[in-house]
Amino acid sequence: xxxxxxxxxxxxxCLPRLLCAREITLLTTEYPPFSMAAKPGxxxxxxxxxxxxxxxxxxxxxxxxxxxxxxxxxxxxxAAGALICWPEEVKRFDLMASRPVFISExxxxxxxxxxxxxxxxxxxxxxxxxxxxRGYGYPPALEASAxxxxxxxxxxxxxxxxxxxxxxxxxxxRLVGGYLLERESPAEIRDKVVWKGPAFAYLPLFVGITRQWxxxxxxxxxxxxxxxxxxxxxxxxxxxxxxxxxxxxxPSP
Numbered sequence: 001x002x003x004x005x006x007x008x009x010x011x012x013x014c015l016p017r018l019l020c021a022r023e024i025t026l027l028t029t030e031y032p033p034f035s036m037a038a039k040p041g042x043x044x045x046x047x048x049x050x051x052x053x054x055x056x057x058x059x060x061x062x063x064x065x066x067x068x069x070x071x072x073x074x075x076x077x078x079a080a081g082a083l084i085c086w087p088e089e090v091k092r093f094d095l096m097a098s099r100p101v102f103i104s105e106x107x108x109x110x111x112x113x114x115x116x117x118x119x120x121x122x123x124x125x126x127x128x129x130x131x132x133x134r135g136y137g138y139p140p141a142l143e144a145s146a147x148x149x150x151x152x153x154x155x156x157x158x159x160x161x162x163x164x165x166x167x168x169x170x171x172x173x174r175l176v177g178g179y180l181l182e183r184e185s186p187a188e189i190r191d192k193v194v195w196k197g198p199a200f201a202y203l204p205l206f207v208g209i210t211r212q213w214x215x216x217x218x219x220x221x222x223x224x225x226x227x228x229x230x231x232x233x234x235x236x237x238x239x240x241x242x243x244x245x246x247x248x249x250x251p252s253p
Contacts, residue, residue: 022057025062026080026081031173085206098223099228101205107174
């Protein structure tokens with residue numbers, strides 16, 4: 001009898017939590033400092049979205065996969081959506097987009113020895129070899145540039161190819177490339193590669209939720225409200241500063 005009473009008491013205590021728990025799984029890929037599976041908090045973008053959703057009663061589960069697998073995972077309904085989506089990916093995957101979370105500065109990393117003379121204008125890339133990552137939603141203008149685009153599995157591979165002289169440029173987000181060179185590359189790569197501006201695109205980064213997901217529109221609305229609250233109380237800016245990123249407000253919707 002005492003066991004039954006104890007079981008009933010535990011059920012009554014836990015029931016509200018069980019009823020309120022709302023889990024959502026989103027996909028991402030290794031894209032430091034925005035997404036880093038092995039780091040506490042999972043990276044800047046992951047931490048921000050986790051907190052924004054938590055404020056609205058959601059528990060976020062993040063699963064990191066090669067980006068080329070994301071559309072397959074979404075089509076199989078193994079996740080509600082994806083983090084860190086460029087506009088082309090929102091369209092390609094047919095997602096409902098959140099408000100912009102960051103602005104991505106997309107341009108080229110080049111060999112330091114070529115930096116002064118090399119042309120980074122898209123119009124001057126004809127016949128040049130550009131390293132890119134398979135599955136990423138680069139702006140159409142890059143493919144229309146007549147460059148020879150070589151696709152690989154990840155950005156680090158492209159940096160190694162650049163130093164080895166196998167490609168002329170790496171198309172890469174400036175913060176991501178800087179992080180990879182400073183924190184995750186050996187000196188023989190770090191010392192031989194530099195960013196060469198200007199960027200050829202400034203792209204908003206979104207969270208995307210599949211249109212088929214139950215209550216998908218409500219999830220997007222909750223996320224947007226959570227992000228707005230974080231901007232209002234300064235926690236959005238504080239998180240950027242923790243990653244040594246210049247703190248601005250959220251990009252305009």
